[in-house]
Amino acid sequence: MALNPKFNITTKINKALVEIERVRGFLDAVKLKDDWIADMQKKALILESHHSTHIEGTALSLEQAKSILEGKKIKGVNRDDEKELLNYKKAMDFLSMYLGKDDPVSEGIVRELHKILVKGVRGENEDPGNYRKIQNYVVHSRTREVVYTPPAPLDVPHLMREFTEWINKTEDVSPILVAGIAQFQFVHIHPFIDGNGRTARLLSTLILYKTGYDFKRLFTISEYYDKDRPAYYQAIQTVRKSNMDMTSWLEYFVDGLRSQMAEIQTKGEQLIKQDSQLQKIKKIGLNKRQEKAVKHLIIKGTLSVNEYQSVVSCIRRTAQRDLEELLEKKIVKIVAKSATDPTKHYVLL
16 A cells, blocks of 8 residues: 555645745845855754754763764763764765755665664664664653554565655655655654664655755754654654644644744844955955954854964964954954953954
8 A cells, every 4th residue: 555644734834834935045045155154064964963863862962072073082972972973974974965866765775874874883783774674662761661663574665665655756745745754754664673763854854955955954953853852752653643644743844944944044144244244354454364263253253362273273473463463453352251261352343
């Protein structure tokens, strides 16, 4: 029996879809500098990798995740957690190859995603990239109570075949809703022993990427889920409690994406103002180091001599000379960070 998802397009869903399309239009029309976009994409990748793995139980802080993804060695962290984070980034990089491509979403792509995710970590002994051959269960993380029993392993191959066929043949449904349905349906089938939640979120992202809804790779939907995990799990469970009607789940899914889009537009508008401010300052005449430092100041608001050295990679004497010139040109002024921290900090005038 072919997959035939049951749902209604409610006013809430329709309104969210309209707002998402509006931000999509904004991103297509707005002219943001490549380096600004690259910086935002880097931050989004860190957030998505951190929050998606955090949902599944990694204990890394966001700051630790950022350092690890920047190639730094962090002491005292669980190496499985570290590897899962790095694997998720690799999986996101894998997805990026499919931006705007018409290639079908094949079972092979899904298997490869899963293989990347669990390589060298907890799920590696569970036959990565291959469908499960045993019955698995979804249990409550705190009570260990079984909250869902997925289909029997013998049913997985044909369920996955029907599932991917549906994704590739659906033309009369918004790609956003297809992505939401796919995320739920994958979790519902639970085709692998481990890593199903991460794979489901990546598959949803893949569908958005392929259909022109990549939003410049600036959204971090897992951040929305991780901020209120009980609501995320409840939204998934609602489908099973409603005779497999996905309406409530889709309301939750599109509202999460809508909130992400609102944040992206706000950041985009801020970047436009920041770039305008930077262009005005650059007319005064700055060297490349000073331009980089001013950009940092526009975004972060404050800068010390030590931070200047780190941001532009220079010795202390050069940093002090550059900052002195910025003072003379009345681009920055000196402030104390706080009453308890007398270190000199520089802010824009």
